[in-house]
Amino acid sequence: MVDCLFCKIINRGIPASIVYEDERVLAFNDINPQAPTHILVVPKRHVASLNDLSVEDDQLVGELVRRAAAIANERGISAGGFRTVFNTNRDAGQTVFHIHLHLLGGRSLQWPPG
Ligand code: AMP
Numbered sequence: 285m286v287d288c289l290f291c292k293i294i295n296r297g298i299p300a301s302i303v304y305e306d307e308r309v310l311a312f313n314d315i316n317p318q319a320p321t322h323i324l325v326v327p328k329r330h331v332a333s334l335n336d337l338s339v340e341d342d343q344l345v346g347e348l349v350r351r352a353a354a355i356a357n358e359r360g361i362s363a364g365g366f367r368t369v370f371n372t373n374r375d376a377g378q379t380v381f382h383i384h385l386h387l388l389g390g391r392s393l394q395w396p397p398g
């Protein structure tokens with residue numbers, strides 16, 4: 285999608301600190317990290333939000349979640365714990381409308397979130 289920030293990162297139109305890539309998934313460091321590890325795991329195919337997923341996307345969503353867990357494991361934060369978050373629309377504070385799974389870890393995280 286032409287005007288999508290994350291599609292531009294996927295297409296190398298703007299730079300990002302990429303930590304993982306395969307045919308369907310890209311992961312890169314968040315530009316404004318909220319924890320020592322703060323990575324965004326995104327599908328290469330543009331999907332605006334969780335509200336736009338269909339049954340055909342079930343495998344893709346599974347790949348995003350499993351990739352986040354694999355990266356957490358590589359970073360050594362699996363046993364200590366980490367958080368994965370999809371923000372959806374205004375009340376959750378979604379600002380980029382290309383789905384992205386936040387992977388946060390490396391410090392103790394508060395619950396409930398703000
Ligand atoms: P959300 O509020 O869930 O939509 O999250 C969007 C995330 O994208 C925020 O954590 C931003 O810091 C992050 N972000 C925005 N622009 C960039 C960028 N150019 N590269 C990496 N992360 C970005």
Ligand code: ZN
Pocket residue numbers: 285288289290291292329330331381382
């Ligand atoms: Zn996009």
